Amino acid sequence: MEKSDTLKFAGREFRSRLIVGTGKYPDYRSMQRAHEASGAEIVTVAVRRVNLDRTQESLLDYIDTKKYTLLPNTAGCYTAEEAIKTAFLAREVGLSDMIKLEVIGDQRTLFPDNEELLKATKVLVKEGFVVLPYTNDDPIIARKLEDAGAAAVMPLGAPIGSGLGIRNPYNIKIILEAARVPVIVDAGVGTASDAAIAMELGCDGVLMNTGIACAKDPVAMAEAMRYAVLAGRLAYLAGRIPKKLYATASSPLEGMIE
Amino acid sequence: MELMVNGKKLEVTVGATITTVLEELNINPLRVAVQLNLEIIKRKRYEETVLKAGDRLEIITFMAGGSE
Numbered sequence: 001m002e003k004s005d006t007l008k009f010a011g012r013e014f015r016s017r018l019i020v021g022t023g024k025y026p027d028y029r030s031m032q033r034a035h036e037a038s039g040a041e042i043v044t045v046a047v048r049r050v051n052l053d054r055t056q057e058s059l060l061d062y063i064d065t066k067k068y069t070l071l072p073n074t075a076g077c078y079t080a081e082e083a084i085k086t087a088f089l090a091r092e093v094g095l096s097d098m099i100k101l102e103v104i105g106d107q108r109t110l111f112p113d114n115e116e117l118l119k120a121t122k123v124l125v126k127e128g129f130v131v132l133p134y135t136n137d138d139p140i141i142a143r144k145l146e147d148a149g150a151a152a153v154m155p156l157g158a159p160i161g162s163g164l165g166i167r168n169p170y171n172i173k174i175i176l177e178a179a180r181v182p183v184i185v186d187a188g189v190g191t192a193s194d195a196a197i198a199m200e201l202g203c204d205g206v207l208m209n210t211g212i213a214c215a216k217d218p219v220a221m222a223e224a225m226r227y228a229v230l231a232g233r234l235a236y237l238a239g240r241i242p243k244k245l246y247a248t249a250s251s252p253l254e255g256m257i258e
Numbered sequence: 259m260e261l262m263v264n265g266k267k268l269e270v271t272v273g274a275t276i277t278t279v280l281e282e283l284n285i286n287p288l289r290v291a292v293q294l295n296l297e298i299i300k301r302k303r304y305e306e307t308v309l310k311a312g313d314r315l316e317i318i319t320f321m322a323g324g325s326e
Contacts (some may be wrong), residue, residue: 023323032321046323047317049264054284059322075325089318092291092298102325110325134325160325209324 005056006239009097009182010130010151012069016041017199017231019071019184020222021209028062030218035068038212038222044071047090064094071132073100080119082201085177087124098130100154100186100207110160116142118148125149133170134186139178146181153179154207156185157198161210166197174229176202191221192228199232232251259311277306279315291318 007014014131020040027030035043043063051058063070072090077083080103103115103120112135124131135141137155145153155175158164161191165188166172176183182204189195189208198206206229215221261268262281270279276299280287292299293316301303309315 022321025322028322044324045320047318048281048321050281050285050290050319051266051321052266052317058289059320060289070320073324088298089291090299090320091290091294093318093320094291094301095289095320100324149325169264188261195321200321221319223264 005233007182008102014069016226016229018195018225018234019044019186019205019207020212021189021207021210022046022063024213025165025218026121029060030056031213032062034212034218034222035063036222037219037226039226040068042069042071044073044207044209046075047093048070059133068096070096071074072096073134074102076104077102078104078113078116078118080123083116083120084123087120087129088127090169091129097128098132098151099124100130101133110138111156114138115155118144119139119209121145121148121150132184137168138174139171139174142175142183146179150181152204153161154180154184156187157185157194158188158190160187161214162188163194163211165190165194166201169201172201172203173193174200189225192224195225195228196232196235198227200236202236205229225241259309261309261312262314264315264317270309274309276307276309276315279309280317282302283317285317289319292316293318 007017009075016039018040019042021044068120074083074086083103088115103117105111121133132152133150134154135147142153157166184205184207185198185203187205189211195206212218212222259272296313
């Protein structure tokens with residue numbers, strides 16, 4: 001693989017095309033080991049009140065901020081206003097100027113509210129944030145988010161935590177053809193092949209959390225995902241054979257024994 | 259005097275600043291953002307921001323999680 005095949009956005013460069021999360025792990029130690037096994041360089045975090053019970057462990061004790069780039073998210077926000085407020089607080093912590101923008105439209109599907117998402121993207125881009133919006137596989141909203149200044153677009157593969165994989169690869173392909181910023185599939189990855197499929201389509205990266213954190217062995221799954229993203233990317237760059245209805249023989253017909 | 263910190267009542271000495279409250283709560287100021295009565299306070303102003311009775315402080319940090 002070319003040494004220069006890196007994930008680039010907003011003036012930054014990353015060797016790993018896998019982005020991981022911090023939620024739903026059995027404990028912080030397994031989260032830390034899973035992060036290590038995944039080879040990820042970017043880790044998403046939620047923006048929440050400090051736990052005033054100081055006997056509780058702190059997440060940031062388990063993430064080496066010199067090694068990982070933190071990507072705060074606006075999880076739990078249902079309006080542009082809430083997401084914008086959360087983004088400002090996240091930036092104020094001083095550990096990241098990137099924001100994974102989630103504006104949720106519905107509690108059961110956790111699908112994005114694209115109208116509010118677009119509003120929030122415009123405001124935050126203007127305020128100098130590096131905005132990575134979580135959206136759905138609609139090429140129209142992907143184009144609008146890109147035009148609004150999003151540093152990447154992040155279409156879901158399937159509902160968050162559903163493990164259903166890439167439900168609409170055709171739409172993702174259409175998004176990829178038109179996009180001038182990186183396209184990172186975010187949500188729905190259930191196992192390694194899902195991540196590989198996203199990369200084979202030509203996606204620039206995959207973001208996942210539940211697929212790893214809730215696997216029976218999160219550390220092993222993190223490693224699997226690392227290889228899946230690498231394999232999918234290599235396969236994409238290698239140029240696959242076309243799909244055909246009929247066989248094409250590999251061996252020549254001359255010199256056949258009669 | 260009484261403040262609200264992260265939704266809970268907290269007794270502090272009169273004249274307490276954001277810095278003293280963080281110290282008392284054993285919170286590292288480099289890992290948090292602070293909002294006082296709906297206004298985000300920049301870190302360099304923690305020491306000079308004197309709190310009044312009834313002030314509402316939100317002390318925010320990064321926690322594990324995402325939409326779920």
